[in-house]
Amino acid sequence: xxxxxxxxxxxxxxxxxxxxxxxxxxxxxxxxxxxxxxxxxxxxxxxxxxxxxxxxxxxxxxxxxxxxxxxxxxxxxxxxxxxxxxxxxxxxxxxxxxxxxxxxxxxxxxxxxxxxxxxxxxxxxxxxxxxxxxxxxxxxxxxxxxxxxxxxxxxxxxxxxxxxxxxxxxxxxxxxxxxxxxxxxxxxxxxxxxxxxxxxxxxxxxxxxxxxxxxxxxxxxxxxxxxx
Amino acid sequence: xxxxxxxxxxxxxxxxxxxxxxxxxxxxxxxxxxxxxxxxxxxxxxxxxxxxxxxxxxxxxxxxxxxxxxxxxxxxxxxxxxxxxxxxxxxxxxxxxxxxxxxxxxxxxxxxxxxxxxxxxxxxxxxxxxxxxxxxxxxxxxxxxxxxxxxxxxxxxxxxxxxxxxxxxxxxxxxxxxxxxxxxxxxxxxxxxxxxxxxxxxxxxxxxxxxxxxxxxxxxxxxxxxxx
DNA sequence: ACATCCCTTTGACGGATGTCAAAGCCCTTT
DNA sequence: AAAGGGCTTTGACATCCGTCAAAGGGATGT
Numbered sequence: 001x002x003x004x005x006x007x008x009x010x011x012x013x014x015x016x017x018x019x020x021x022x023x024x025x026x027x028x029x030x031x032x033x034x035x036x037x038x039x040x041x042x043x044x045x046x047x048x049x050x051x052x053x054x055x056x057x058x059x060x061x062x063x064x065x066x067x068x069x070x071x072x073x074x075x076x077x078x079x080x081x082x083x084x085x086x087x088x089x090x091x092x093x094x095x096x097x098x099x100x101x102x103x104x105x106x107x108x109x110x111x112x113x114x115x116x117x118x119x120x121x122x123x124x125x126x127x128x129x130x131x132x133x134x135x136x137x138x139x140x141x142x143x144x145x146x147x148x149x150x151x152x153x154x155x156x157x158x159x160x161x162x163x164x165x166x167x168x169x170x171x172x173x174x175x176x177x178x179x180x181x182x183x184x185x186x187x188x189x190x191x192x193x194x195x196x197x198x199x200x201x202x203x204x205x206x207x208x209x210x211x212x213x214x215x216x217x218x219x220x221x222x223x224x225x226x227x228x
Numbered sequence: 229x230x231x232x233x234x235x236x237x238x239x240x241x242x243x244x245x246x247x248x249x250x251x252x253x254x255x256x257x258x259x260x261x262x263x264x265x266x267x268x269x270x271x272x273x274x275x276x277x278x279x280x281x282x283x284x285x286x287x288x289x290x291x292x293x294x295x296x297x298x299x300x301x302x303x304x305x306x307x308x309x310x311x312x313x314x315x316x317x318x319x320x321x322x323x324x325x326x327x328x329x330x331x332x333x334x335x336x337x338x339x340x341x342x343x344x345x346x347x348x349x350x351x352x353x354x355x356x357x358x359x360x361x362x363x364x365x366x367x368x369x370x371x372x373x374x375x376x377x378x379x380x381x382x383x384x385x386x387x388x389x390x391x392x393x394x395x396x397x398x399x400x401x402x403x404x405x406x407x408x409x410x411x412x413x414x415x416x417x418x419x420x421x422x423x424x425x426x427x428x429x430x431x432x433x434x435x436x437x438x439x440x441x442x443x444x445x446x447x448x449x450x451x452x453x454x455x456x
Numbered sequence: 457a458c459a460t461c462c463c464t465t466t467g468a469c470g471g472a473t474g475t476c477a478a479a480g481c482c483c484t485t486t
Numbered sequence: 487a488a489a490g491g492g493c494t495t496t497g498a499c500a501t502c503c504g505t506c507a508a509a510g511g512g513a514t515g516t
Contacts, residue, residue: 187504
């Protein structure tokens with residue numbers, strides 16, 4: 001906790017700033033902790049500032065009137081969320097809940113806004129961050145509308161295996177949550193996992209999945225190939 | 229053409245700047261025209277700058293390996309596109325084609341980037357713009373994953389009718405394109421329109437649609453109500 | 457060890473949507 | 487007017503997926 005300014009340097013949103021800037025940031029940032037399942041904000045809440053994840057995982061999601069949820073993003077350490085409301089001035093566009101015990105830094109809107117006004121470099125970082133998010137969203141939209149669930153799942157498994165660099169991946173969220181991330185429901189996810197298992201593409205062992213046929217998964221992810 | 233700087237003031241991305249700033253912008257902006265159907269850029273192309281629509285309509289979309297397209301956005305006059313690549317430095321994340329004969333202003337990446345570096349106000353406008361887009365995308369993701377096609381169509385019809393402020397709306401794109409915007413195919417769209425027509429919610433007349441039962445459409449848009 | 461709770465899996469079923477095919481329509485061209 | 491092409495509509499059909507229901511499994515607490 002001593003060197004908050006030092007921690008900030010490791011966050012993409014704030015990379016490449018000067019020492020004095022980190023100190024200014026650390027003066028306006030407030031640390032907050034949340035228990036698993038605790039809510040950070042709800043859709044429509046007034047956006048009084050934005051957050052950066054220090055530890056844990058924050059789930060950003062939308063809920064339909066019938067209660068089904070679509071996860072927009074799972075924010076891990078170093079990632080920021082809620083920035084949109086800083087600029088639009090409208091309420092938060094989605095809900096945020098801690099998917100794990102989490103610690104975040106909160107940056108109040110007005111204080112941060114005036115910082116940006118003085119500091120083009122900070123603004124550029126922020127724009128890059130927003131752009132990246134935009135790109136991710138474009139990808140998610142593409143997946144949701146152009147691929148079927150097996151394709152989205154295959155893509156996610158490959159993503160996890162690439163991130164961890166291993167042939168065995170650990171699901172970092174419950175399968176129900178994974179279903180919400182993929183835009184489907186637990187039953188469907190379960191069936192498709194079972195099918196991939198039977199086909200020999202993966203080996204299922206609870207929350208551990210070993211990738212057996214990477215090429216096959218890639219075909220499904222790219223072409224939405226059938227699995228009869 | 230004389231007062232490019234004056235035109236710029238009407239664009240959200242550039243609102244509230246000083247005269248000198250508009251002149252700086254007009255010096256680096258290049259006007260380009262495209263015929264209907266002409267391509268501005270393709271996914272993966274190097275992002276050498278971004279665009280602002282002066283007239284016409286630009287379609288931003290993703291294409292699956294099988295050729296099906298999902299429209300991300302239809303940009304009208306005053307809207308910008310391609311900004312993301314200015315900051316990420318990666319290629320464009322989607323395709324852009326003129327849906328109508330169109331005129332755009334092109335702002336080269338390096339020149340604009342240095343402008344921003346000197347000008348926090350411009351940066352703030354840009355961030356607001358990116359944030360707005362992000363919010364739109366979040367909405368689109370929600371719709372695609374939480375609503376069925378009738379709900380998305382009803383929402384779009386209400387949006388058009390609200391924008392034009394009339395009970396009769398003119399589809400500004402072909403029905404095939406509308407299908408792509410809603411994340412479906414022409415056949416499905418046609419069937420659902422016919423169903424809404426039979427139910428007396430709308431009156432179909434080619435590309436003209438009269439809204440007969442606004443309340444009914446709202447129910448479908450919000451609750452994804454059945455239409456048996 | 458047992459009970460309980462929640463997550464996950466499996467099965468049966470129906471509805472919505474995409475695919476394939478063909479006919480209808482409108483607009484332009486000859 | 488006739489012919490052609492592209493968009494739109496309609497039909498038949500397969501299938502994916504969500505819903506409902508119930509059983510299985512693992513973890514926690516008593």
